[in-house]
Structure formats: C-alpha cells, structure tokens
Amino acid sequence: MSEVMGEELLRVENLSKTFEIGGGFMRKPLLLRALQDISFSLKRGETLGIVGESGCGKSTLGRCILQLLRPEEGRVLWLGRDLVKVHGEEMRKLRRDLQIIFQDPLASLNPRMTVGEIVAEPLKTLRPDLNAAQRKERVRTMMEGVGLQPDMVDRYPHEFSGGQAQRIGIARSLITGPKLVVCDEPVSALDVSIQAQILNLLSEIKERLGLTLIFISHNLSVVRHVSDRVMVLYLGRIVELASGEDFYADPKHPYSRALLTAVPIADPKRARQRNIDALSGEIPSPINPPSGCTFRTRCRFAIGLCAEKRPPLESAGDGRLVACHRWREIDNSAAMEAQPAAV
Amino acid sequence: MSLLDVRDLSIGFHMPGRDVQVVDRVSFSLEQSETLAIVGESGSGKTQTAFSLMGLLAKNGYSTGSVRFDGQELIGMSEAQLNKVRAEQIAMIFQDPMTSLNPYIRVGDQLTEVLMLHKGANKRDATAEAIRMLDAVKLADARNIFRRFPHECSGGMRQRIMIAMALLCRPKLLIADEPTTALDVTVQAQMLELFKSLTDEFKTALIIISHDLGVVAGLADRMLVMYAGRIVESGTVDELFYDPRHPYTLGLLDSTPNVETKAHRLRSIKGSPPNLEHLPDGCVFNPRCPYRFDHCFAERPKLTPLPGGREKACFYGAPLVHREAVA
Numbered sequence: 001m002s003e004v005m006g007e008e009l010l011r012v013e014n015l016s017k018t019f020e021i022g023g024g025f026m027r028k029p030l031l032l033r034a035l036q037d038i039s040f041s042l043k044r045g046e047t048l049g050i051v052g053e054s055g056c057g058k059s060t061l062g063r064c065i066l067q068l069l070r071p072e073e074g075r076v077l078w079l080g081r082d083l084v085k086v087h088g089e090e091m092r093k094l095r096r097d098l099q100i101i102f103q104d105p106l107a108s109l110n111p112r113m114t115v116g117e118i119v120a121e122p123l124k125t126l127r128p129d130l131n132a133a134q135r136k137e138r139v140r141t142m143m144e145g146v147g148l149q150p151d152m153v154d155r156y157p158h159e160f161s162g163g164q165a166q167r168i169g170i171a172r173s174l175i176t177g178p179k180l181v182v183c184d185e186p187v188s189a190l191d192v193s194i195q196a197q198i199l200n201l202l203s204e205i206k207e208r209l210g211l212t213l214i215f216i217s218h219n220l221s222v223v224r225h226v227s228d229r230v231m232v233l234y235l236g237r238i239v240e241l242a243s244g245e246d247f248y249a250d251p252k253h254p255y256s257r258a259l260l261t262a263v264p265i266a267d268p269k270r271a272r273q274r275n276i277d278a279l280s281g282e283i284p285s286p287i288n289p290p291s292g293c294t295f296r297t298r299c300r301f302a303i304g305l306c307a308e309k310r311p312p313l314e315s316a317g318d319g320r321l322v323a324c325h326r327w328r329e330i331d332n333s334a335a336m337e338a339q340p341a342a343v
Numbered sequence: 344m345s346l347l348d349v350r351d352l353s354i355g356f357h358m359p360g361r362d363v364q365v366v367d368r369v370s371f372s373l374e375q376s377e378t379l380a381i382v383g384e385s386g387s388g389k390t391q392t393a394f395s396l397m398g399l400l401a402k403n404g405y406s407t408g409s410v411r412f413d414g415q416e417l418i419g420m421s422e423a424q425l426n427k428v429r430a431e432q433i434a435m436i437f438q439d440p441m442t443s444l445n446p447y448i449r450v451g452d453q454l455t456e457v458l459m460l461h462k463g464a465n466k467r468d469a470t471a472e473a474i475r476m477l478d479a480v481k482l483a484d485a486r487n488i489f490r491r492f493p494h495e496c497s498g499g500m501r502q503r504i505m506i507a508m509a510l511l512c513r514p515k516l517l518i519a520d521e522p523t524t525a526l527d528v529t530v531q532a533q534m535l536e537l538f539k540s541l542t543d544e545f546k547t548a549l550i551i552i553s554h555d556l557g558v559v560a561g562l563a564d565r566m567l568v569m570y571a572g573r574i575v576e577s578g579t580v581d582e583l584f585y586d587p588r589h590p591y592t593l594g595l596l597d598s599t600p601n602v603e604t605k606a607h608r609l610r611s612i613k614g615s616p617p618n619l620e621h622l623p624d625g626c627v628f629n630p631r632c633p634y635r636f637d638h639c640f641a642e643r644p645k646l647t648p649l650p651g652g653r654e655k656a657c658f659y660g661a662p663l664v665h666r667e668a669v670a
Contacts (some may be wrong), residue, residue: 264557271561
C-alpha cells in the first residue's frame with residue numbers, strides 16, 4: 001500500500017495535554033497528564049491505528065489533533081500549518097478537511113433533527129457557499145454512498161438501528177469531503193455482524209475517496225484489519241509505533257506483547273493451547289504515574305534502571321519506534337524461546 | 344439427571360396495549376461442573392434467558408415452560424424459596440461490577456453479610472471465609488480490600504470482588520452475564536484465567552453469556568447460539584467453531600475479526616436482526632440468510648437433533664459452502 005501513499009499530510013511534534021482535576025480556593029488542582037511528548041507523522045492515504053487500554057490517552061490524542069481540545073505544548077502541523085495557532089474563521093475553513101466519527105452512533109445524533117438535516121448540518125456551517133438545492137443533492141448522494149436509502153432523509157434517528165445510525169454518523173463526517181477522518185471507536189458499540197458491515201464500509205469509502213484515517217480502538221483485532229501502521233499508547237506516551245505487519249507479527253515492547261497475547265481468539269484449539277502471558281495488575285493512575293518507565297509496575301522484565309530513567313522512544317529499524325530499555329534483550333530471549341530445541 | 348434442565352422456556356413482556364415475546368421455547372441442559380456459553384447479539388434473548396433462570400425478570404415480564412434445577416422446579420416457585428436457591432445454589436455475576444456493589448457499604452461488610460444471612464455464620468467465621476475467598480480470586484492484600492468502599496477499587500478488582508461474593512456460598516451454578524465486556528483486554532485475560540481455575544477448583548457449573556466468540560472459545564465446553572429469541576444451533580465449541588451448520592453461526596464466525604490474520608474484507612451478515620414484534624414468516628433468519636429457499640418462508644424450523652448430539656434449527660441440508668450475502 002505504501003506506493004500509493006503520498007506526501008506527509010500531518011505531523012505532530014512533542015504534543016502534550018494536561019487536565020486539571022479538582023482544585024478551588026487556596027487548593028491546588030491535581031494534574032492529570034493525559035498525553036506527553038507525542039510525535040508522529042501521517043502520509044496521505046494512510047490508516048494509523050491507535051490502540052491502548054482505557055485512560056491511555058488515545059481519544060484525547062484524536063481530539064487534540066482536530067483541535068477539539070487544545071494541547072498546551074507541541075505543534076500539530078497540517079500540510080505544514082500549525083493548527084494549534086489557528087482560530088476562528090480560519091479554523092472553520094480547515095474543518096472541512098478534518099472530521100471525526102464517534103463511538104456511540106445514537107448518542108451523537110440529535111434526536112430532534114431528521115437524518116437529512118443531520119447529514120446536511122456540516123455543510124450549512126462549513127460550506128455557506130452552497131444553496132439548499134445543492135446541499136440536498138449532496139446529502140442524497142452521500143446517503144447512497146454509505147448504504148442508506150436516500151428516501152430516509154425525513155426520518156428521525158430513533159427509527160434507525162445502531163448500524164444504520166453509525167452509517168448516518170459516517171455520512172455526516174464525510175459530507176464536507178474531508179481529507180483526514182479520526183474514527184474514535186467507531187464500531188465498539190455495534191454487534192459483531194454489524195461491526196463487520198461498518199468496517200467493510202469504512203475500508204471501501206477510504207479507497208474510493210482516498211481518505212487518510214486515524215482509527216482509535218481498544219480492539220486489536222479490529223485495528224489489525226484496517227491499519228497500515230499501529231501506535232500503542234500507555235499512560236499518555238507512545239510505547240511502540242510500527243507498521244501493522246511488523247507489529248502483529250513481532251511486537252517489541254513488553255506491553256505490546258502482553259496486549260496481543262491477551263486478545264481472545266475465536267478458535268477453541270488455539271485458545272486452549274495459547275499460553276497467556278497475563279499482565280498482573282491494572283493501569284496505574286495517570287495522576288500519579290510511576291517514575292521512570294510508567295509500564296515498569298506491570299512489566300516482568302523491569303529492572304532498577306526502569307524506575308530511574310524513562311526509556312526514550314528509539315528506532316528499532318524499519319521505521320519502528322520502541323520505548324523500552326530492554327527491548328533488544330527481550331527480543332533475543334524471545335527468539336531463543338521460539339527456536340525448536342536441538343535434537 | 345442434569346444439574347439444570349430447561350424445557351420450552353418462553354419469556355414475554357406485557358407492554359402497554361400489547362405483549363412482546365422475547366424468548367420462544369428454549370430448551371437446553373447443563374451438567375455439573377460444565378461450562379455452557381450462550382452466544383448472540385443484542386436482542387437475541389440471551390440475557391433474559393439467564394434472568395428468568397434466576398427469577399429476575401422485570402416486573403412486567405413472565406416466563407412459561409419448565410426450569411428444573413437440581414430436581415426442583417424454579418418456575419412458579421415462591422419468592423422466599425427462590426431467594427434461598429438464588430443465594431445458596433445459583434449465583435450471578437453481571438456485566439458492570441460497579442452497579443452491582445452497594446456504594447455505601449464497605450467491601451468486607453457486603454461479603455460477610457452474605458454468609459451471616461444465608462449460612463448463619465458469626466462475624467468472625469464469615470470474615471475469615473470472606474478473606475479466604477478474596478485470596479482465591481487472587482486479590483492481593485485481601486485484608487486491605489476488605490476495609491475499602493467499592494469506589495476505592497479498580498474495575499478489575501470490583502469484578503473479582505463480585506466473583507468472590509458469588510462463590511461465597513459455594514453455589515452449584517454460576518451465571519456470568521458478559522462478565523468481561525466492561526474490562527480492558529489485559530484485565531479480561533486475567534479474569535478468563537480466573538474463571539477457568541475457579542470452576543475447576545470449586546466444581547461449579549458455569550453459564551457464560553457473551554457476544555464475544557473469542558471469550559467463549561477459550562472458556563466453554565458447549566455453546567448455544569441464539570437469534571431473535573430462539574436457539575438456532577447448539578453443540579460443543581469445537582463442533583460449532585470448526586463445523587458450523589447454521590448459516591447464522593457461520594456468519595457470526597466470519598464477521599469476527601481475528602487478531603492472528605488480516606483479511607482484506609470481512610464476510611459480514613447483511614441487514615440487521617428483526618424487530619421482535621414483527622418477525623418474518625417462516626425462519627426468523629430468512630431475510631439475512633444467503634442459503635434460504637422456498638420452504639424457509641413457509642415454515643419456522645424447530646431445533647432438531649443431528650447425529651452426535653448437536654442440534655440446529657435450519658432446513659438447509661447441504662454443507663455450508665461460503666456464499667455471498669443475499670442481495
């Protein structure tokens with residue numbers, strides 16, 4: 001797929017986002033560092049999967065890229081322009097290119113608007129140059145494009161099933177002809193047979209319209225099917241960034257390894273054979289993260305160094321980045337284990 | 344005699360001006376220390392089936408048929424008798440552990456209350472037993488957790504506490520309704536391991552209700568696939584995963600993305616499940632079925648035994664060779 005991918009669309013540099021929790025008169029708020037020092041770039045036509053468990057910052061990252069949340073530090077360069085510095089009317093113009101699809105399809109649709117109004121809404125705000133007839137025409141075309149009957153435009157969201165509602169959400173996101181779409185858990189609320197329909201629809205639309213996607217999900221099986229590259233977040237930091245192929249065949253970071261072995265497999269024999277390298281414990285609080293490597297409290301490879309020094313995100317070849325002091329050793333020992341015993 | 348024997352269980356709800364049937368003549372049985380999975384999508388009736396076993400249907404719900412548990416008929420049993428069975432012989436774990444624990448009462452008191460009420464234990468014995476059970480569900484530092492309130496525990500800890508509470512009276516049957524759906528994947532893996540070791544250790548029969556075929560594959564011995572309030576196929580997990588005979592089971596398997604392989608396109612099931620108030624004539628799956636033929640519109644198939652003890656409710660007789668979704 002790399003040959004069809006074009007120039008760099010998006011470059012994120014040292015992005016950080018902090019939330020203040022509580023606080024008040026004479027009381028200092030607690031600081032929750034949701035994202036720290038995130039850097040990556042995205043090429044036209046690429047799909048980047050962002051995975052991690054709850055609270056890792058994956059949704060916050062999606063929102064910071066689109067400037068739905070403003071990061072305190074770092075730059076978000078969209079075709080060379082820093083979105084963090086863009087405001088008002090200028091930002092509105094750029095929003096045609098930058099859209100989002102949300103998780104809960106019904107909750108993200110206004111129950112008092114007809115489907116036609118919902119899908120046309122972004123055009124009203126972002127394309128004031130179009131007249132009502134032109135808007136209507138685009139809505140009908142878009143409805144067909146996502147597999148909805150165009151004559152459903154006068155119905156209300158509650159008349160639709162979850163899968164159809166997500167199609168409406170997708171139509172609304174795509175109506176302005178965006179270049180980058182952030183999909184934030186777009187199929188997590190859907191039943192498995194419907195989930196497959198929506199995943200197929202997203203791949204098909206992506207190819208047809210040449211979209212660039214950021215696909216945020218906690219479901220590693222789903223991410224495998226859609227992503228060219230995969231980013232793993234843990235407590236607001238990138239721990240691994242690799243091509244989908246490399247990542248799923250041979251994860252390097254101990255957290256990536258644990259995540260992948262924890263994914264249940266719909267194959268009884270494989271499931272019985274599999275040795276689950278179950279991580280102990282749960283994710284620590286991002287308000288008071290561990291020193292050094294934030295993963296060390298759950299890592300069976302952790303040594304003294306991991307508590308003292310935060311591992312840098314370093315190159316592991318083939319454009320892959322890993323943040324672990326010991327990934328080389330772990331990689332070697334895993335290779336040893338995988339080798340059949342000498343006869 | 345089976346531990347649980349469900350015959351022609353139907354469940355309905357009285358709604359203003361009408362009656363909606365959500366489960367239609369479901370029959371299955373469960374042996375001691377066996378794990379049975381009930382699989383299906385939203386609205387398939389899997390959770391209502393479990394609720395009715397426990398006598399937990401909503402006020403406007405009713406069930407008919409027979410549910411024999413350990414020789415006793417549960418349908419029509421008085422609330423007092425049912426309370427006794429529920430606490431001591433059948434226990435249930437729900438999807439969201441936060442809403443099933445009382446937020447105002449310390450974890451320890453919620454656990455000991457169960458033993459003091461149902462087993463007549465004194466405070467000291469109940470405490471010792473509860474702490475032993477917290478250890479059994481692999482909660483480190485059980486004594487500390489004992490003094491906490493539910494909100495001071497993480498999601499995974501709460502689900503372990505729920506499991507400990509369910510096992511306190513050593514029930515013969517544990518029903519777990521989507522027990523890992525609200526959990527992160529690494530915590531889910533811990534929980535599935537825990538279920539496996541506990542059902543071994545305590546010889547508890549387990550009914551696990553799940554929409555996730557991955558969860559079921561690793562845990563269950565047998566499974567039922569439900570669609571629109573009916574069992575469409577039943578058998579061992581190996582039979583259903585490697586040789587599905589009902590087109591819906593095949594469709595579910597094909598729709599599930601696998602983390603070990605990358606498919607360009609998933610084979611999905613076209614359309615969506617029917618409205619239970621307006622079921623199609625004949626087979627309820629026929630609007631979505633690529634294998635349908637004339638007869639499927641004329642008659643509703645019954646769950647019928649096949650050689651080897653498995654069952655399916657489908658008229659299509661030939662092997663299921665992949666077909667493109669119906670137009």
